[in-house]
Amino acid sequence: MVQQRKKGGIAAMKGRLLQYGIIGAVVASVAVYGCSSKDSPATPAPIEDPSLADINFRVPQGWDAPVYNFSGNPLTVNGFKLGRKLFFETRLSSDNLISCGSCHQPFAAFSQFGHDVSHGVDEKVGVRNSPALFNLNWHTSFFWDGGVIHMELQPAAPITNPDEMNETLQGVLTKLQGDATYRQLFKEAFGDEQVTTERVFKSISQFMGLMVSANSRYDKYKRNEAGGTLSAEELDGLSVFQAKCASCHKEPLFSDFTFRNNGLALKPNKKGLIDSGRGHITPFEATSLYRFKVPSLRNLKFTPPYMHDGRFETIDQVLDHYTSGIQQTPNLDPLLASGSIALSATERNALKAFLNTLNDEEFVKDPRFQEPR
Structure with missing residues (x-):
């Protein structure tokens, strides 16, 4: 329960x-x-x-x-x-x-x-x-x-x-x-x-x-199962992820389910309002403004666009945000206080390669979860 x-x-x-x-x-x-x-x-x-x-x-x-x-x-x-x-x-x-x-x-x-x-x-x-x-x-x-x-x-x-x-x-x-x-x-x-x-x-x-x-290539790698081989670049990407992303996107679920402000520019939504995020639920707690639940990084191949308002269409746009687009908005997460997450071109490519190992083809094709005919 x-x-x-x-x-x-x-x-x-x-x-x-x-x-x-x-x-x-x-x-x-x-x-x-x-x-x-x-x-x-x-x-x-x-x-x-x-x-x-x-x-x-x-x-x-x-x-x-x-x-x-x-x-x-x-x-x-x-x-x-x-x-x-x-x-x-x-x-x-x-x-x-x-x-x-x-x-x-x-x-x-x-x-x-x-x-x-x-x-x-x-x-x-x-x-x-x-x-x-x-x-x-x-x-x-x-x-x-x-x-x-x-x-x-x-x-x-x-x-x-x-x-x-x-x-x-x-x-x-x-x-x-x-x-x-x-x-x-x-x-x-x-x-x-x-x-x-x-x-x-x-x-x-x-x-x-x-x-x-739970049957992505990453999962099979962690369980030492057939089909779980990761390339050298993907393993490098795992290291980059653990060093620079895992504080919020905790393995194995790739989220810690907390609420954070990741520095998105505040802009009006479809109703012409600035979405206050968690602040909508706890409006008398000023510290909750502009915080949203940390999403899982699993299955990103299948789930574009990204962020709470779908403002980014590609993973590259997401990474651009973290490397150069973070805004100093109220309640910005302390982990982003420096204004950027440094990624070299090599680290960026490795990280993208690793994120692709989190896609679970078996899950999206599982016949149990398809619309009944």
């Missing part, structure tokens, strides 16, 4: 819910959410999809224990299958055209390839880049500002965001309860046909929680 947080975490979660205007919707759904809190998985159904033969969560060798471990949400084939279908279900949106998978595409490591910010219903656009989704069980918070601290609450935000899916939680339940196929899927997963927000969120969390990316 996700580790419990004290008052600060609760305030952060409330801040995120207020941002999306859904605190009332979540409170209104508590009775529905809680009515099945003692659900136990139903009798397993025969596995018709061969890709679902292995629905097990394993902590990769050398990784720390996850924050979310399914102890309160037993992982089952039927629960995962339901969650996968819901993840790609367009009826979770008000116009019945946008799904979670619209902004989190499997081939893009569950980011939205080529879009600087999220695209939602009625051709609306958000203000932040759709973050890649993998290794979520190790995250201590969600979204660029960390406004939600529990994976099972995370789906409420995009579903109710007016620029994303723009639906109500009750609207989702009504649509699903009225569908005989879904009623059967809920029965197979939870024992009866009742559709509740708790069951919706738990099943989606089973799908997202199983999305572990």
Whole structure:
């Protein structure tokens, strides 16, 4: 089960819910959410999809224990299958055209390839880049500002965001309860046909929680497995990374999940406002302004553009920022106080070569995570 947080975490979660205007919707759904809190998985159904033969969560060798471990949400084939279908279900949106998978595409490591910010219903656009989704069980918070601290609450935000899916939680339940196929899927997963927000969120969390990316060439190198050979340049790049990047992008997840200001120039977003980042969640803490969650450096090949607002299209642009583009903005991370990270041309090429070893082709092609047909 996700580790419990004290008052600060609760305030952060409330801040995120207020941002999306859904605190009332979540409170209104508590009775529905809680009515099945003692659900136990139903009798397993025969596995018709061969890709679902292995629905097990394993902590990769050398990784720390996850924050979310399914102890309160037993992982089952039927629960995962339901969650996968819901993840790609367009009826979770008000116009019945946008799904979670619209902004989190499997081939893009569950980011939205080529879009600087999220695209939602009625051709609306958000203000932040759709973050890649993998290794979520190790995250201590969600979204660029960390406004939600529990994976099972995370789906409420995009579903109710007016620029994303723009639906109500009750609207989702009504649509699903009225569908005989879904009623059967809920029965197979939870024992009866009742559709509740708790069951919706738990099943989606089973799908997202199983999305572990740990089979890159770097991972195989660390485990001394076949296919894990790194070239001399890539090994040099690993050394450069460990010397100049690892303070924030900690191995093996390649993020420490903290909030930092990396010196991006402050510029208006799609709404004409300067994004305050973490400051949106804790507005009375001046030190939180312009800080965003450190993203993982895994799967960069699949996830351009980069940064919280997708302002950089290439890795070279990202490196240009760190070598010569850091701005002395309020709350700039102390590690960047000098204004640059020095990289010679040789170091830069080696670092880029190493970053390419973090791409997990097996993950993006895993049949378990593709949209069901």
